Amino acid sequence: CVVLGSAASLALYRYEFRGKKFLQALLFPPIAIPWLITGTAMLIFFFGVGIGRGLHAILLGHVALALPYVIVVVSARLQTFAPELEEAARSLGANQWQVTRRVTLPWIMPGVIAGGLFAFAVSFDQFVVSYFLATPGQTTLPVEIYAAIRKGFTPEINAVSTIIIVVSMALMLLT
Known part of the structure; x- marks a missing residue:
């Protein structure tokens, strides 16, 4: 969830594409909608697509609810990032992987850690969603x-x- 959310934040920060604003707007409903409604909707959706209840449903539900928190926190950290640092690294001969690994990731690491803590706290607090999606043997x-x-x-x-x-x-x- 943390890796996926951090990668999504980087993609939303670096690239312009059709539907970007729509994707950014989709981040806020899981944060704003009450968990009882979210849990009920997930239960109906998972039965509709054939997943049902169980460990897979719990995992997907927790990722769907925690991912927006990671994306928002890491995106907030990226807003303070100076793109000139990446340009300077490239001008010194670094490829994109080296720039990401040695410049961008160290800069966003506090946001990644905070996003991970948020994701853990949100996931741990998801009693309602877990209760709806769990089977008796998998809680x-x-x-x-x-x-x-x-x-x-x-x-x-x-x-x-x-x-x-x-x-x-x-x-x-x-x-």
Whole structure:
């Protein structure tokens, strides 16, 4: 999701093509539409195209919901990029791969990391979508936590919650 979103951001930044504004406009509905509606729509869509429920549906659903966050964050970082840096690298003999690897990627890396953290947080928080798309044998951690809480609080739930809080705090302090 992070690699795909970063590559899409670079493509949207570097190239002009028909439908670019339309693609950019498509990034915002998954961010703005409530997850209950999104989960229901994904469930209907996946059954309509023959995917149904299960691990594939969960994976596609999480990618579809987290990808816009990565693209928006990396695109915001690219807006501060000076194209003259790439031109200078090319004038010194670097090919496009070297320019991307040694100039562009180091510049956008904070955006890529932030986009990855956003994608993780959004994906982890997608209880509704996971609940709709999961089968009984294939669930995500938030769905398992919800199922366990319905039965009553246990030491395991408290331990998992503590670990989640500690990891969240550590990630927050690192960024």
